[in-house]
Amino acid sequence: MKICFVLNKIEKEKAGTSVALMTKAHARGHEVFVMGVGDFNFEYGGTITLNTTKVPKSTTTKSPKKFLEILQGAKAKKKKVVSTDLDVLFIRNNPTEEGAERHWAEQSGIAFGRMIQSQGVLVLNDAYALSHAFIDKLYFEELPKEIKPASIITRNKEDILTFWEAHDKKMVLKPLEGSGGADVFLIDEHEKNINQIIKTISDQGYVIAQEYLPAVKDGDVRVLLLNGRVLEEKGEKAIIRRVSGEGEFRSNFKLGATADSSELTPAMKQIIDLTAPKLIKDGLFLVGLDIVKDKLIEINVLSPGGLERFADIGLPDFTDTIIESIERKLFYKQKYGGQLANKVLATMY
CATH class of the missing domain: 3.30.470.20 (ATP-grasp fold, B domain)
Incomplete structure (x- = not known):
């Protein structure tokens, strides 16, 4: 299969889950393309092309660290790919890791993913599902509700303080759009900077106040x-x-x-x-x-x-299990023609 991984930026990527998956796909003999979220092109006539980077086919490493080193190095090959030549677009960029100067990048992967999905390319996770679950x-x-702690989402300081009082003056505050534990605070009755913390988070957007779980x-x-x-x-x-x-x-x-x-x-x-x-x-x-x-x-x-x-x-x-699952989806897609919607294929076992 021809599979393209969408990252935030290739040069900033670490040897984590995305690289482990592309390393395994390459090792299984698939044609692996990698791109940043800023590497889509919409051309006159409706053609979408992708500015991608490829590790040489002859590369035999099973190490994600070595694979990433080659991907980010001089041996990697640049190739412009027409979206419809792909079998799979795997959207792996994390919008919450983009800085203010790259605000444009937050929605781009999903937006182009929806367009490419409509062309018949298998998109994972389903691009419309990602749009719905963007936050x-x-x-x-x-x-x-029975599987979640009590919470409130708001930008109103008084509502947050009321929630805090109702939960014995102990709660967790975090931004609605964030990741990696950034700007997450445990607020108890001894916290003297609660007003400043609420302001700091609410200046970024909505705030989640969540019940503190002792465990x-x-x-x-x-x-x-x-x-x-x-x-x-x-x-x-x-x-x-x-x-x-x-x-x-x-x-x-x-x-x-x-x-x-x-x-x-x-x-x-x-x-x-x-x-x-x-x-x-x-x-x-x-x-x-x-x-x-x-x-x-x-x-x-x-x-x-x-x-x-x-x-x-x-x-x-x-990684074997994940790549094997994608291979099966393409098998089902081929056998059923256009009968199976992308979101059905996306979670088909």
């Missing part, structure tokens, strides 16, 4: 779902516990959290069982769930990651 913390609020001190659990099911490979499940660093309540790897193993508990299974039908209906192929005990605290649909951390706890990287 994933707001999409999160559409899920059943967060033990970290959270990231569960990766593929086609609405727990991602599995070689009998192992893609579940990893993120243990917060000393004196830190946030359990993001970017903030020093460490990896540990975790079983699939009955509470996690209930959360997955209640979340999966919506993900399948919407066409969300690869999704990350962040769980604290019996509550889902975040859902990651834009660029879910963490595959590179599973080796830390002796698990496979799960």
Whole structure:
């Protein structure tokens, strides 16, 4: 297959989930193209072309770090590709990581993804689903209330303070559009800068005030779902516990959290069982769930990651399973012609 990965910027990419997936696709003999979110071209007559970068076909490395080194180096080849020549467009850029100077980049990948999807190219995750879930913390609020902590989304300081009072003066504040644990605060009764913190976050946009869960001190659990099911490979499940660093309540790897193993508990299974039908209906192929005990605290649909951390706890990287699933979707697409909609194919097992 011909598969193109859309990143924020190739030169800024790290050897994480996206690179692990493209390395595996290349190793399986597929033609892999890589582009930044600013590399789409819409030409007269309705043709969409992509300015892509390719690792030489002769490259045999299985190491994502080595693959990325070649991709970002002088050996990589530049190629303009017509969108309809692709089999798959895999949208992996994360809009929340764009700075103010690249505001234009936030919606571009999804917008062009919708256009390319309408041309018959398989787009993952489904581009219309990504549009609907673009603010994933707001999409999160559409899920059943029994699996979520209490929360309020607002820019009104008084409403936030009322919520704080109603929850024993202990809450978590975070921006509606953010990632990686940036600007996430634990606010308790001893916090003297609460007004300034609310202003700092609300200056960026909407604020989420969320019920504090005491179990967060033990970290959270990231569960990766593929086609609405727990991602599995070689009998192992893609579940990893993120243990917060000393004196830190946030359990993001970017903030020093460490990896540990975790079983699939009955509470996690209930959360997955209640979340999966919506993900399948919407066409969300690869999704990350962040769980604290019996509550889902975040859902990651834009660029879910963490595959590179599973080796830390002796698990496979799960890339074979993901690429095999994409191969099956193309097989179904070919056999059924145009009968299966993109969002159906996107979550077809």
